[in-house]
Amino acid sequence: MTINKEKVKLDDIDLQILRNLQVNGRMTNAKLAAKVGLSAPPMLERVKKLERSGIIKGYRAILDAKLLEQDFFVFVALNLNVSELANVAQFELKLAAMEEVMECHHIAGDIDFLLKVNVKDQEDYKQFVIENLAKIDGINRIHSWVVLSTVKDSTELCIDDSKKNK
Incomplete structure (x- = not known):
């Protein structure tokens, strides 16, 4: 297309x-x-x-993660050591290729990348970090936040009438 x-x-x-x-x-x-x-x-x-x-x-x-027993979500913040990172585009491709990574955002501020990761359970997350994230050159620090419950989960954009083209 x-x-x-x-x-x-x-x-x-x-x-x-x-x-x-x-x-x-x-x-x-x-x-x-x-x-x-x-x-x-x-x-x-x-x-x-x-x-x-x-x-x-x-x-x-849109699948029900709980019914599929795949409802362990973790937000992962990555801090990079840019002096060790030769190519940011290659780094991004490695993250994008990981099926556990549902979202990957390059952001401004104290954190360089924010990921939304989905795995079966805590043990799977541990293996994901050891076998995937820890093997990527240039990551200085990995911060993790396990989702306890989700109040809102939407894929819908807020379409504002004032944004229409005139």
Whole structure:
């Protein structure tokens, strides 16, 4: 899929489409059209336009980690020793390749990288650190915070009407 990097013009209907698809990405074209007040053919064309532009990046199932017995989450902060780190891009590729790493953010402040890691349990996390993180050159310090409970977990962006293109 080719992504159009130019700024996409969004109107009220586009924003309604995005809000609805965030809540239910499997909503039929007909139901989505009815919700936003269009007929099915123009609705489908608008969705395709949003997909081509890259605003809609894809569709996926959201799994229940607890039911899959994969509900041990850890936030991991990495401090780097940049003098030992030859190539930040290579470092990032190594982190991105680890299936346990759900999110990887290069951030500003006292911490260089913040990861969201998912494993089965504490023992699996220990093995992840020993067998994966500790083997990457350039990491000076690893800080870990085990998630005790999750109050909110959302993939939905806050789509503000004032942000639409005029």
